[in-house]
Amino acid sequence: VDLGMFKERLTLTAEYYDKVSDDIITSIPIPYSVGSIPSTITTNAASVKNNGIELTLGYKKPGKTFSYDINANFSTLKNKVLKLGGANNPIYGAGSKTEVGRSVGDLYGYQTEGLFQTDAEVAAHAFQSASTKPGDVKFKAQDSKNENDHSYHLTDANDRTYLGSTIPKYYYGVNFNADYRHFDFSMFWQGNAGNKVFNGVYQALMTGQYGNQHKDELNFWTSTNTKTTIPRPIIGDPNGNNRFSDRFVENGSYIKLQNLQIGYNVPLSVFGSKKIFS
DSSP, rough: OOEEEETTTEEEEEEEEEEEEEEEEEEOOOGEEEOSSEEEEEEEEEEEEEEEEEEEEEEEOOSSEEEEEEEEEEEEEEEEEESSSTTOOOEEEESSOOOSSSSSHHHHBBBEEEESHHHHHHHHHOOTTTOOTSSSSEEEOOGGGGTOTTTTTEEEHHOEEEEEEEEEEEEEEEEEEEEEEEEEEEEEEEESSSSSEHHHHHHHHHHHHHOOOOOGGGBBBTTOOOOOOOOOOOTTOTTTSSSSBBBGGEEEEEEEEEEEEEEOOOOGGGGGSSSSOO
């Protein structure tokens, strides 16, 4: 839909899109009886659907002394995997999982429930490691019946879960231009919202090991400093406190000033009537 009003001073464009991309390259497993290593084949087998709306709104105000125009855009995106080929086996990445029915590359890891405060809490929780002590991160068992069963061992296969989509749901931008006599001004804002990001740099600086660390490590857990989210530092990290978890997942929404410009056009009268350019 395209709309123009008030002698085209106000304009609006609205679009809806629904796109299915087929034959996307992916790896699918093949029978072990084939004798191939690796036991996968890369082929055109996946399908992904993207749909949403795109809106563009503009307004311009002409004038002899002062004029301006403003343009804004907003769009939504819903991403969904339709198939992955073969038996539609999920694709695992470094802290991500792509599965039919969800978006591409969703973050995938452990959920946390704070820190253990006592040995009794460790003994009353699902087993994490033989070296788990007060001050270590308490990871959530995804099946609630196992949460307080110390005979149950947390595993990557059963106790990781989705931690958020890395694909923004919304995109937006605003562009503003103005002229006043010999001055001109412009700025451009841009951003997106509705996604999560994994802060790998922060994870690398929160190991509690030898080497450089983030300043947050100074607030680590001790028996006299229990009101903290920073686990005890211990060489080797036997509890896996630094594993891929929601400790390092952050809101990816932002808005940023991408460009700002102020200009002045020097009038020719400043140089007098003498010809200065040949």
